[in-house]
Amino acid sequence: MTPYYILAAAAANTDEGKVEAIARQFGWHPQLFFSQLVVFGIVIFALNKFAYKPILEVLDDRRKRIEESLAxxxxxxxxxAETEAARKKILENANTHANQLIEEARSAANKVKEQETQKAISQAEQIISKAREATQADHERMLAELKSEVGKLVVQTTAQVTGKVLTNEDQKRLVDEANKQIAA
Known part of the structure; x- marks a missing residue:
């Protein structure tokens, strides 16, 4: 393999100019070279306009969205943090107020206890009795609502699962069975 500089030196010994000889030796054609430069410039322009700039715009938009998200x-x-501080303050105020009410209730209860022990006990028993009655009534009302809702759901679910329309008798039987299971 002959080094290129020897070939270039051999080409320089002919009648052609040195540059022309080297260009001919390496197969360089000015018309092709300049046309390739023009094509390369067009490719660079097209890539810049249609690939590089849109990618940069997408990256810039993404950067802006990330900055907005971080902000x-x-x-x-x-x-x-502000909401948490406000919540703590409200809880502290509520606790303070509740403690004050408790202390006031204790002192009033002690005074009433000293003055009218029996009357206070009687009233307390009445309040407890009423509260129990109210609780029992609420419990029974909620249980009745639960039975009603469960009955409706059982009827609807059964109708959907079986794919047929249930008669009033079937509906009543299903509701009664569901209520028996709830009561148990």
Whole structure:
């Protein structure tokens, strides 16, 4: 393998100019070279316009969205801290007020206890009795509502599962069975 500089030197010994000889030796054609430069320039322009700029715009939009998200997250974090502080303050105020009410109730109860022990006990028993009655009534009302809702759901579910329309007798039987299971 002959080094290129020897070939270039051998080409320089002919009547052609040195540059032309080297260009001919390496197969360089000026018309092809300049046409390739023009095509390369067009490709660079097209890539810049249709690939590079849109990609940069997408990346810039993404960067902006990330910055907005970070700013929004920071704002939410600040608002959360403020809300937490306000919640703690409200709870402290409520606890203080509740403690004051408890202390006032204790002192009033002690005074009433000292003055009218029997009357207070009687009233307390009445209040407890009424509360129990109200609780029992609420319990029974809620149980009746639960039975009604479960009955409706059982009828609807059975109708959907079986795919047929249930008669009033079938519906009543299913509701009664569901109510028996709830009562148990």
């Amino acid at each position: 929004s997250a920071e704002k939410i974090k600040t608002e959360l």
